[in-house]
Amino acid sequence: MSLEEQLITILALLSLAVVVGILTTWFERLSYTTGLLVIGLLISLVGSPFDFELSAEFILLVLLPALIFNDAVNIDVVAFRENLVPILVLAVIGLVLSIGVIALVGPTLFGFSFAVAILFGAIVMPTDPVSVLAVFERLGVEERLTILVEGESLLNDGVSIVVYSAVLAGLLEAEARSVAVGEVLSLSEFVGVVGTGIAVALVGGVVVGTIAGYLAYELLAKLDDDLLAVVISVVLAYGVYIGLDELGASGVVGTLAAGMFFASRTNRTDISRQTHATVETTWSVAAYLANTVLFVAIGIVTPWPLLVEYAPQILVAIVVVFVARAVVVYPLVGVLNWVEHPTIPRSYQHVLTWSGIHASVSVALVLGVADEFPGVLTEQLAALVFGVATFTLLVNGQTMKPLVDRLGITD
Template sequence: MSSGLEQQLIDLLTVFLIAGGVGALLAKIGRVPYTIALLLAGFAASIAGLEIDITLTHDIILLVVLPPLLFEGAATTDIDEFRSNFSVMLTLATVGLAASIVVVGVVSTRLLGYSLLLGLLFGTIILPTDPVSVLALFKQVGAPERLSVLVEGESLLNDGVAVVIFSALLALVEAGDSAADLATLEGIAELAGGIIFSAGGGAIVGLAAGYLIYRLMANLDEHMTEIILTVVLAYGAFLVAEHYLHVSGVIATVAAGLLIGNRGREYAMSPQTKTAVFNTWETAAYVVNTFIFLLLGVKTPIRQIIAEAELLLPAVVLVLVARAVAVYPLTEIANRFSDANVPRNYQHVLVWGGLHGSIPIALVLGLPEAVGPRQQLRVLVFGIAAFSLVIQGLSMKRFLRAVGVETSGKEEELYNLLLTRAKAVDEALDESERLHERNLIRTDVYERFQREYGREKEELNTVIRDLLEAEPALLKQELLQSERRVLHAEESAITDAELSGQLSTELAEDLIAEVHQKQARLDRGETTVTSDIEREGYREFWRERATAFGLDVGEDVLDETAMEELTDESGSNTSPLDDETEGAGTD
């Protein structure tokens, strides 16, 4: 007779055995995202009566499953894209989420017969999004990076805010309060204050913990130890924030992941450590997703869902409408009053791609018995999650095509392959130089590395140049991406000048506003690189710029004599700024 532990191990092995079969099948078919295929396999196992006695609980999802998924997602997010889109993502994850919750709450009073407070709680449970399946498909079809960042970034922030609101509303339900208690000015202020405190506190905890681990990693060069440190960070930040400081563990883990995945990757990891750390987290996320999606399928109460179909179908429509009510108006407002510029087809994807998975399941499983219709809520949440993951997830590829989202073709795939190889060659050259400086390889070996990789680098640069000449669209894409990074550096330099007192706040704001205008043009696919600064127009150009920023520039400033002296001193028709730029480019 098997002991309890042995049975748990057998069940766990059964889960991964099914997952292995699904993976082998997909290797041959390759048309369905892995996570959705696992969910369908779980449904099949449930219908077939396969017993897998692993209890899916609120704590297992939040404490075991969620931290690695959040950390891996944040660590692999491009911080520049995240920063560029932060305002619209934050708006959707706060104001948008609140608006959607209100829509679900109000309609639920008529549709489901719930009290307003219970309807709001239902909205808070079901509206957090899970982008795993969508992002896997985005990667498969080559969807634009900005769209991926918008979907994932909004989801990461959305999850943290939703958990905070859920805790506040659940406390009111357990206390026997009504929505009228929440609708007072004091109630709204208390809820908003709690959200700000929890989210802000979580961000501080995550950044502080992330910085501590970052400093430790910067002084280490042992990839196994650094992997362990990132595991400690992912779970430690969540636990310390959530259970000891009572702030958002979700936001803490996301903040820590963003710091380690960007600053840590660039400044604290050797090439070997980067490969080891990110491969480990990719594997961890894969294993955790395998576990959670298969179990979601197995534990979905299919018969009860069928019995509640009359309520479930309107509830599915309600959740989609509530999502749309938030996304379309708020993104349009953000487009009008900021440099967000989220295209309409991206807005469609944000609505249809707002899948609901592990967070809603975790929250509904955490409902106490004091919540009356707990069983019905479980059926509705599992049913809506199943619909969104299967129907919306499987239709996403066609949906992208229908709304006109451009996906990468063969030329772009080749270009990305060449760029990745070129980056790998640069890393190899840098690493061989570092090893040589530390006397870890002989000079003749170092010179051989430099010759071989140097030759490959030249060949790659030639091929990339030829490809860009043959494909103007790729050249424009590279130009836009490069400009975006340059503009971030420009904005950072202006901010530094303001902080050091070299520039007044008013002028700094004007300069930054111009940078934001350029960024808005980039978002519309327009390059900001022009040939305005020609030799003959140099004086007029800078006089216009100076006047625009409130400086009184007379005729004696930048006159022809001064320009001639400047030219004579430099010995060419370039400015000192051009010389400095030229020199910087020869490294």
């Protein structure tokens, strides 16, 4: 694709964003992300005029850092810290247990090997509540619930990537040696690798991200220039993400820590309001554009023939993913309520379960598998993941408002 064609494609996507934005102002029940997805799906059905490709690297290295850093600089750091224990429990223990549920039933329901079932769980279980959070903001949902949903989503992306990377590495080595995965990595070794990986991802990400955020803040404090502040924040967000990714730690956690520290320190200093406003506006626009490209692109690249071919399995996968989340969220929160105060009410638990939308990271990871393992297995995984992503975005995202209204959990 030539540079001119790329620019035309970008302008077309932005034009679609304007159209969807207008539609969402006319139809309040239609969320922005759902509208983007529907437009993308329609383009996919009638045939896209664009030579458009969506890659795992583009999502993970270009779009995701912008989304994470924007969330980090806008999240309530105090509320995040106050709810850190339940967030960590849901994002780490909850995700691992959910993957375990998928791994147990995957071989029977989908014909996967145990290793591929774990891989599928790691791909499909991370949450992406962007459309849910938009509903929360519009309705004025209680802040604690918003923090729990957003915090879990931000952290479980990093955990899922660790599990995914460990399984994918084992599968690749097994294929190269023409042996079973179990001969490359036993279950106990796999648990050790994943446990170590999660610890390194979390600790390394927090340490490096915090140090980088501090250095960026010190530099900005000496300059207090709004345009330089934007450049510094861009270098911070992408530098931490890519650097930690190369080092084997979590770029997601690192960027989150860097953004939160950077924002919390600048908010407590004499840095000018103009600088604050410029940085916040820049990242809000960046995240808006990233979401626009992402959700239209997901719709455009949705493999309709595969969705039709694997329709029965997709329906099963939708049920399994929901059950895997429910059987983890309710018991885990029940245990938390024994030891943590204030407790998480049942109404919150219903929303936490239903807010399990599985889209951006899931799509990126399954596209990564396609790069490594072209063939029938990849087609099956792609069909299941795109099917779950489309369903949860359209159904869970659009029914969140009635659920919140019924539960009465607005401020």
